[in-house]
Amino acid sequence: MHQNLVKLIGYCNDQNGNESNWLLVYEYMPNGSVDDHLSGNSDTILSWSRRLKIALDAAIGLTYLHEGMGGGRKIIFRDFKPSNILLDKDWNAKLSDFGFARDGPLDGQTHVSTSVVGGTKGYAAPEYVQTGRLTFKIDVWSYGVFLEELVSGRRPILQKNSTELNPKCTSWICCPAGAGKSKLPVDPRLDGTYSERSMQKICSIAEMCLVKDPKKRPKMSEVLQMVREAIALESQQPVNGSRI
Numbered sequence: 001m002h003q004n005l006v007k008l009i010g011y012c013n014d015q016n017g018n019e020s021n022w023l024l025v026y027e028y029m030p031n032g033s034v035d036d037h038l039s040g041n042s043d044t045i046l047s048w049s050r051r052l053k054i055a056l057d058a059a060i061g062l063t064y065l066h067e068g069m070g071g072g073r074k075i076i077f078r079d080f081k082p083s084n085i086l087l088d089k090d091w092n093a094k095l096s097d098f099g100f101a102r103d104g105p106l107d108g109q110t111h112v113s114t115s116v117v118g119g120t121k122g123y124a125a126p127e128y129v130q131t132g133r134l135t136f137k138i139d140v141w142s143y144g145v146f147l148e149e150l151v152s153g154r155r156p157i158l159q160k161n162s163t164e165l166n167p168k169c170t171s172w173i174c175c176p177a178g179a180g181k182s183k184l185p186v187d188p189r190l191d192g193t194y195s196e197r198s199m200q201k202i203c204s205i206a207e208m209c210l211v212k213d214p215k216k217r218p219k220m221s222e223v224l225q226m227v228r229e230a231i232a233l234e235s236q237q238p239v240n241g242s243r244i
Contacts, residue, residue: 144209
């Protein structure tokens with residue numbers, strides 16, 4: 001199993017083989033989920049350098065699913081969000097909960113058609129919600145929303161309109177900045193302890209991931225390289241205050 005995917009230790013089920021009674025046992029992740037620490041309910045404030053490392057680990061995990069598994073198999077995660085990113089004792093981030101994951105399109109195919117059952121409001125790509133067509137770019141969209149959440153510390157916002165009545169409506173505000181704001185607000189808990197260059201780079205990556213046309217979004221391997229560049233910028237530029 002890849003180092004950025006939560007390890008399945010074992011499973012058991014009753015004698016009838018009823019799937020609803022299966023028990024899955026995963027490795028213990030003592031620092032909980034990224035969502036736990038971004039929600040404001042945690043006593044631990046994630047430093048910018050730690051958020052960058054989480055972004056890197058998550059990008060490595062998605063790139064492995066999309067491009068690195070070998071044997072011709074490629075996986076679309078389909079429910080990428082902070083609550084599905086768990087943190088081990090050393091704060092390494094690992095993807096978890098693969099209940100909605102699907103095999104990606106085979107060579108020569110543009111997408112996989114499915115009913116819209118996976119994905120979480122605010123994180124699901126608009127073209128998937130609208131058509132049910134799965135491509136690797138829906139995970140890229142979700143990753144872009146996740147980056148904006150790392151920057152702002154805020155969950156995605158939904159427009160107050162007909163979206164609750166019509167689940168096919170795609171007019172989500174994915175950006176925690178909300179409607180009408182051109183610049184993403186930075187989480188005040190960071191207290192200025194970050195480099196402007198790395199922050200701008202991450203915001204730029206998020207913007208590229210959130211392009212409406214999925215064909216114009218980068219691949220996860222390209223996103224991964226850009227995140228590594230953001231981390232390099234962070235180490236090059238001194239900041240005020242302390243970082244973990």
